[in-house]
Amino acid sequence: MTFSDDDIKGLIRKQANLPRMAILGIVRTQGQCGTDRFNRLYNEATNGTLVPNDPPLAQQLVTGFQRAFDPAFLVNNMRGKGLTSYDTLATVLGITVLELLAQLRLAQDGSYNIYHDGNGNVELRDQVEKSAAIDVRQFNAKHHLYGVTGDNHLGSRYSRLDVLNALFDIWQEQGVTTVFQCGNIIDGEARFNRHDLLVTGIKGQVDYLIDNWPHRLGMTTEFVTGDDHEGWYVQREGIDIGRHIEAEAIRAGRSDLVYLGHMEKYLELKQGQGSALMSIMHAGGGTAYAISYTDQKIVESYQGGEKPNLLLVGHYHKFNHGYPREVNTIQVGCTEDQTPFMRKKKIQAHVGGVTLRFDQDDQGILHNVNVAWHPFYDRSFYAGTNWKYHWSQR
Numbered sequence: 001m002t003f004s005d006d007d008i009k010g011l012i013r014k015q016a017n018l019p020r021m022a023i024l025g026i027v028r029t030q031g032q033c034g035t036d037r038f039n040r041l042y043n044e045a046t047n048g049t050l051v052p053n054d055p056p057l058a059q060q061l062v063t064g065f066q067r068a069f070d071p072a073f074l075v076n077n078m079r080g081k082g083l084t085s086y087d088t089l090a091t092v093l094g095i096t097v098l099e100l101l102a103q104l105r106l107a108q109d110g111s112y113n114i115y116h117d118g119n120g121n122v123e124l125r126d127q128v129e130k131s132a133a134i135d136v137r138q139f140n141a142k143h144h145l146y147g148v149t150g151d152n153h154l155g156s157r158y159s160r161l162d163v164l165n166a167l168f169d170i171w172q173e174q175g176v177t178t179v180f181q182c183g184n185i186i187d188g189e190a191r192f193n194r195h196d197l198l199v200t201g202i203k204g205q206v207d208y209l210i211d212n213w214p215h216r217l218g219m220t221t222e223f224v225t226g227d228d229h230e231g232w233y234v235q236r237e238g239i240d241i242g243r244h245i246e247a248e249a250i251r252a253g254r255s256d257l258v259y260l261g262h263m264e265k266y267l268e269l270k271q272g273q274g275s276a277l278m279s280i281m282h283a284g285g286g287t288a289y290a291i292s293y294t295d296q297k298i299v300e301s302y303q304g305g306e307k308p309n310l311l312l313v314g315h316y317h318k319f320n321h322g323y324p325r326e327v328n329t330i331q332v333g334c335t336e337d338q339t340p341f342m343r344k345k346k347i348q349a350h351v352g353g354v355t356l357r358f359d360q361d362d363q364g365i366l367h368n369v370n371v372a373w374h375p376f377y378d379r380s381f382y383a384g385t386n387w388k389y390h391w392s393q394r
């Protein structure tokens with residue numbers, strides 16, 4: 001771009017309060033103008049008089065350099081000015097709009113808080129913009145409510161039918177319609193649990209289960225089978241014990257015992273455009289030094305893409321709610337007292353069950369995950385025969 005003499009003289013008069021070299025810098029960045037021509041025009045525009053306080057040449061050069069390249073100089077000229085058009089700011093700085101935009105970018109990269117309004121105006125703001133608010137009203141598009149239990153070991157003399165029935169009373173009162181059972185619904189048979197059993201044989205144990213599993217109007221129990229206990233029938237006799245239990249229950253007039261699968265079942269919870277995954281699992285292996293360690297290790301062992309949003313775990317006879325790798329892991333406790341085997345191995349039993357509530361939004365994301373543990377104690381506590389501590393006001 002080439003300026004006419006009058007254009008340059010107009011610019012010189014407009015910027016007359018600036019050092020001469022700075023005005024030269026402005027003119028040069030906006031168009032072709034040699035020094036001789038500039039000096040001639042400068043003298044004409046200022047009636048042949050130099051600005052009296054014209055700074056030394058070196059300082060003028062520094063000032064000119066800052067105007068062209070220094071983001072700090074840029075923001076000093078923006079501070080307290082409010083919203084200013086690119087054209088105005090570029091003129092003040094003596095640079096082109098394109099150069100100004102490049103400088104604004106540099107300043108933003110240097111963490112200056114620069115705001116563009118999208119209409120050719122820019123501002124240096126003295127307040128950091130708050131993060132966009134999250135609309136929480138969408139979080140509870142669907143409410144979920146479940147009863148969760150596991151390791152009930154029906155058929156064992158250590159099984160706590162009183163606790164199981166009390167849990168169903170609680171869940172019925174809360175409006176639960178689906179109870180998830182995480183394996184070991186019966187005790188099964190092996191050489192080492194023979195003396196624990198009230199009933200023996202597959203028929204004996206399955207009939208006992210069908211007769212004694214709580215049956216409440218409108219409530220369904222969805223269960224998985226474990227590799228141990230009921231799984232001993234799978235390993236030894238080759239019987240799909242879960243399917244057998246479901247079929248025998250239907251034959252006996254009970255349609256509320258629904259078999260999900262052996263050892264593990266993923267359920268997809270669909271809502272709106274998305275879904276969440278809930279895994280119901282009967283784990284394996286021994287109990288760990290730290291209660292939470294087993295479910296952490298299960299989550300760690302998942303292959304890519306396998307991670308559920310909720311993991312309900314039976315097997316350890318413990319209660320725990322963890323959140324490793326953003327998976328809600330819930331060990332669901334048991335309804336069986338400590339057995340001689342557990343006594344020997346120094347394994348504690350957490351007797352009780354869980355009410356699980358959560359909300360789900362239309363992207364399938366879970367919110368407000370609420371794991372309520374219902375604890376129970378040994379039989380004699382409820383019989384009132386083992387109250388060792390007596391408190392008296394006298």
Ligand SMILES: [Fe+2]
Pocket residue numbers: 151184229315316317
């Ligand atoms: Fe168990």
